[in-house]
Amino acid sequence: MASDKPQSGDKAVPKPDWADGLKDLYDTVVEEPLPDSFKDLLAKLDNPSSDGNS
Template sequence: MTSDKKDLEERGSGPSGVERKREAGRAKQPQWANGLRQLYDSVVDEDIPDQFKDLLSRLDAKD
């Protein structure tokens, strides 16, 4: 570890232990796992289509 990184971690500006473990875990993942995570994240971020919103509204109104 370089002295700069060590100084940052001691001051709390560097990555936490949890963040370092998460980064290490991602580094060990195969390339397809990274692609799958990107695909999942892009689907989660998509807007709900208007037709689906309308359907949900009609179903809620029946209750």
């Protein structure tokens, strides 16, 4: 049974038109700073005994 998926040995597999736009969007999201509320939450998760509930 033949497959339309590119094989690992294939060369010059064309990228879909939307691939560059998706990569740009991903890069902008990754570069966004982490909100302070998330930083606070991560700090609490790193030190669960510091809140006195353990």
